[in-house]
Amino acid sequence: MNSLKGKVAVVTGGTTGIGYAVSLKLREAGADVYACARHEKNFTNGIRYHELDVRKKESCRRLYEDIMAAHGHIDILAANAGIIADSMTEKMEEEEFDRVIETNLKGVFRMVRLIGPQMERQGGGAIVTVGSVVGEYGNIGQANYAASKAGIIGMSKSWAKEFARKGSPVRVNVVAPGYIMTDMLKGLPEHLLMKFVEKTMLKRLGRPEEVAEVIAFLVSDAASYVTGTVIDVNGGMRL
Numbered sequence: 274m275n276s277l278k279g280k281v282a283v284v285t286g287g288t289t290g291i292g293y294a295v296s297l298k299l300r301e302a303g304a305d306v307y308a309c310a311r312h313e314k315n316f317t318n319g320i321r322y323h324e325l326d327v328r329k330k331e332s333c334r335r336l337y338e339d340i341m342a343a344h345g346h347i348d349i350l351a352a353n354a355g356i357i358a359d360s361m362t363e364k365m366e367e368e369e370f371d372r373v374i375e376t377n378l379k380g381v382f383r384m385v386r387l388i389g390p391q392m393e394r395q396g397g398g399a400i401v402t403v404g405s406v407v408g409e410y411g412n413i414g415q416a417n418y419a420a421s422k423a424g425i426i427g428m429s430k431s432w433a434k435e436f437a438r439k440g441s442p443v444r445v446n447v448v449a450p451g452y453i454m455t456d457m458l459k460g461l462p463e464h465l466l467m468k469f470v471e472k473t474m475l476k477r478l479g480r481p482e483e484v485a486e487v488i489a490f491l492v493s494d495a496a497s498y499v500t501g502t503v504i505d506v507n508g509g510m511r512l
Contacts, residue, residue: 282299290456325354328375349492350389357418358372369417377422393441400443402429403447405451433500
């Protein structure tokens with residue numbers, strides 16, 4: 274395992290699903306981890322919870338200022354917070370579209386616009402945004418979600434260029450999970466889950482820990498020459 278000792282890491286959506294697995298993995302690697310979300314979770318392994326609503330710029334600013342006041346630097350951002358509001362386009366309300374964009378896309382923008390420039394000023398850092406296979410290939414009934422995740426890819430590639438343009442080694446990458454067994458999937462009927470399984474080459478759903486392993490690699494020194502890329506973690510899935 275690549276050590277992250279001395280690094281300060283922020284994980285949005287860090288108390289459930291993929292974000293929770295990322296928080297645990299980065300802490301295991303030695304980082305000082307802030308698991309950030311709207312709903313509190315008690316941790317017993319040194320992870321700190323901080324309230325965060327990525328839909329509100331004041332909440333993002335407060336988080337940023339609190340961590341900077343405590344540590345003076347932020348070295349890792351795993352921008353994971355996201356929601357779904359699925360519906361066929363004809364039936365999708367604008368509110369449903371806007372709510373997903375506000376959280377999934379603008380929420381990432383709000384965090385990176387604070388932390389990215391700070392990383393550039395301090396001389397380096399690693400940002401991983403969590404996209405989706407849906408953002409690459411689209412999916413029926415998920416036009417809003419696909420738009421948000423495709424936008425994350427475009428923003429992240431732009432940031433990889435922007436924050437490194439003056440020579441500071443700030444790296445920005447995207448992890449695009451496929452169907453991962455989180456709370457978003459647990460409520461679906463078994464026959465639908467099996468359809469997802471059949472779309473993968475490995476014939477199974479993914480685990481949050483498998484996504485966390487890739488993110489932990491990308492924010493470590495082992496990935497020091499990896500930036501501006503999208504890494505699929507989807508079991509060989511194609512929609």
